[in-house]
Amino acid sequence: xxxxxxxxxxxxxxxxxxxxxxxxxxxxxxxxxxxxxxxxxxxxxxxxxxxxxxxxxxxxxxxxxxxxxxxxxxxxxxxxxxxxxxxxxxxxxxxxxxxxxxxxxxxxxxxxxxxxxxxxxxxxxxxxxxxxxxxxxxxxxxxxxxxxxxxxxxxxxxxxxxxxxxxxxxxxxxxxxxxxxxxxxxxxxxxxxxxxxxxxxxxxxxxxxxxxxxxxxxxxxxxxxxxxxxxxxxxxxxxxxxxxxxxxxxxxxxxxxxxxxxxxxxxxxxxxxxxxxxxxxxxxxxxxxxxxxxxxxxxxxxxxxxxxxxxxxxxxxxxxxxxxxxxxxxxxxxxxxxxxxxxxxxxxxxxxxxxxxxxxxxxxxxxxxxxxxxxxxxxxxxxxxxxxxxx
Numbered sequence: 001x002x003x004x005x006x007x008x009x010x011x012x013x014x015x016x017x018x019x020x021x022x023x024x025x026x027x028x029x030x031x032x033x034x035x036x037x038x039x040x041x042x043x044x045x046x047x048x049x050x051x052x053x054x055x056x057x058x059x060x061x062x063x064x065x066x067x068x069x070x071x072x073x074x075x076x077x078x079x080x081x082x083x084x085x086x087x088x089x090x091x092x093x094x095x096x097x098x099x100x101x102x103x104x105x106x107x108x109x110x111x112x113x114x115x116x117x118x119x120x121x122x123x124x125x126x127x128x129x130x131x132x133x134x135x136x137x138x139x140x141x142x143x144x145x146x147x148x149x150x151x152x153x154x155x156x157x158x159x160x161x162x163x164x165x166x167x168x169x170x171x172x173x174x175x176x177x178x179x180x181x182x183x184x185x186x187x188x189x190x191x192x193x194x195x196x197x198x199x200x201x202x203x204x205x206x207x208x209x210x211x212x213x214x215x216x217x218x219x220x221x222x223x224x225x226x227x228x229x230x231x232x233x234x235x236x237x238x239x240x241x242x243x244x245x246x247x248x249x250x251x252x253x254x255x256x257x258x259x260x261x262x263x264x265x266x267x268x269x270x271x272x273x274x275x276x277x278x279x280x281x282x283x284x285x286x287x288x289x290x291x292x293x294x295x296x297x298x299x300x301x302x303x304x305x306x307x308x309x310x311x312x313x314x315x316x317x318x319x320x321x322x323x324x325x326x327x328x329x330x331x332x333x334x335x336x337x338x339x340x341x342x343x344x345x346x347x348x349x350x351x352x353x354x355x356x357x358x359x360x361x362x363x364x365x366x367x368x369x370x371x372x373x374x375x376x377x378x379x380x381x382x383x384x385x386x387x388x389x390x391x
Contacts, residue, residue, distance in 0.1 A: 001175040002144050004033035010148040011068060014155050016097065018059040020044040020052040021070030022279075026101030028307030029174040030070065035309065036179050045309055048250065048279045049075035053082040056096045066095040066158050072306075073100050073126040073168075074119070074247060083133055083164055093162030097155060098135070100168050102126055113171070117374050118221070118247030130166055137166035140173055197334060197360040200298050201227040201367075204271060206336055207296060207357075208232075210343045215267040216385060217242045218256040220276045221249050222305030223363050224298060228271065229370045240380040244370060250279030253295055257287040263385065264292055267347060274299040274313035281321070287352070288326035294346050295327070296355045304361055322354035334358040 007030060019042060023031045034043045046052035049071045056067035071079070079098075087094040104115040104123015112123055130137045136157055138150045154165040204227050208217065219225040225244040232239050243259075245252040256270035270293065277284070277297050287293055301314025319332040328351035331342040339357060346353035370377070 001142060002140075002147055002173060003175050004029045004177045005037065006144045007147065007174070008033055008037060010144065010151055011097075013148070014151055015065055016068050016155070017063070017065055018042055018056070018067040019070070020046050020055040020067065021099075022046055022049050022052065022072070022075055023303045023306045023309040024070065024072035024075075024101035024103075025306040026072065026103065026169060026171055027070055027099065027174070028309070029177040030099070031307060031309050032177045032179065036177075045303075045311065047281070047312075049078040050082050053079050053087060053096075057082070057087060057092070057094045060094050060096065066097055066155060068097045068099060070099040071101070073102055073104075073129075074122050074249070076100070076122075076126065076129050080133065083135070087164050088134070089161055089163040094164070095155075095158035095162055096164050097151070097158060098164055098166040100126070100166055102139075102168050102170055105170050116246065116369070122247075126168065130168075135164050135166050136161070137168055139168045139170065142173060197300075197358055198336060199362065200224065200300060200304070200359045201231075201363065202336070203298060203339065203357050203359050204228055205231050206339055207269070207271065207343065210340060210347070211269060212267060212347065213241075215241070215269055215347075216256075216259055216263075216381075217269045217271060218252050218259065219244055219271045220252040220273045221245050221247055222273065223367065224271055224273055226367055226369055227363070230368055233368075238380075239370075239372060239377065240384040242377075243381045244374075244377055246370070246374060250276045250283075252276060253287045254280075254283050256295070257283075257290050257293055259385065260287075260290040260293040264290075266385075267292055267294065269294045269296065272297045273304075274301060274318070275303045275311045277318070278311060278313055281325075284322060284325035284327075284354075288322070288328075288354070289352065291328070291351050294353045294355070295322070296357060298357050298359055300359050300361045302361045304363065308361055318356040319354060322356075327352050327354040329353040330355075332356040332358070 019034050052069045056069050059067040086092055104119035105113050141147050158165040219228045252272055253270045256268050260268040299313050301311055303309045319330040323330045329349055333339045
């Protein structure tokens with residue numbers, strides 16, 4: 001295993017001075033190191049992977065130095081446009097180093113290592129996607145000396161070809177990172193500001209218990225879907241009313257909006273996360289137009305499912321942003337009683353509504369995962385939508 005600080009030193013030795021990306025569980029030790037060791041202007045946790053590519057392009061134009069962009073392989077789809085339309089050698093020719101966490105990876109024999117359902121296809125096509133985009137790549141070794149040599153080779157290739165290159169990282173490539181004790185603390189998190197905040201799981205339970213039986217629920221990827229599944233299981237309530245968006249971060253609100261458009265007499269609820277909302281914020285302007293949609297964003301100021309890296313949402317007035325995007329009714333709450341009150345107002349208003357729910361980071365250690373497959377979830381949910389009458 002490679003120590004993240006040694007990897008960073010190798011990058012800096014090769015004159016990489018700017019780092020941007022979207023956090024990934026495979027790269028969480030590296031992300032923690034970047035946040036800990038780099039100055040604010042050197043490291044940006046981007047809203048989405050395509051945005052990170054844009055930052056890297058701007059950095060190269062201003063400094064003549066290739067930047068590093070990190071992401072999970074699920075983010076490759078978000079970079080196709082800026083890579084092919086801007087950074088490719090046939091367009092502007094922008095050298096950069098992509099560091100990609102390989103979820104659903106294939107071993108040396110081509111066999112897939114077990115992972116969550118949303119990573120199966122992505123893991124199979126990761127390397128071929130890079131081939132299609134004509135991005136030279138190497139799969140990172142497990143020793144820092146050879147990894148440093150790979151970095152050097154790839155960066156030389158990036159400069160020579162005037163285009164992106166990639167280092168693909170397998171699971172457990174980085175050793176646990178210990179944060180420097182002398183590092184000043186960043187701006188206070190939501191939890192530090194409001195130590196009495198409830199957990200996300202508690203707030204999800206309060207939300208779901210207050211909804212009418214015929215309401216359809218779409219939950220965002222990560223912990224939120226897992227906690228919703230666990231709550232339904234504990235209540236022996238079945239899972240047919242919920243669509244779990246197990247992948248596709250940032251798209252839950254538009255899935256919910258699509259359902260709301262198709263069934264305008266049904267109340268549709270999107271349980272979203274702050275990082276997911278930021279990733280495709282323009283989608284707010286579409287879902288805000290749908291009167292039977294209730295969009296709930298659980299804001300803990302963190303990418304909680306992949307390591308707890310901070311999002312900018314802790315410093316933003318999400319409800320005001322939603323209002324500007326067109327939602328008819330907006331609320332921001334931090335307690336159970338306030339949540340119950342505004343839920344009743346929103347559910348019965350028949351106007352597009354947005355609720356920001358402040359909650360604390362973290363999840364219980366024994367949180368389970370859905371035991372039903374995505375196909376089973378889809379079938380149950382579609383049956384619910386087509387058999388259960390609206391209110």
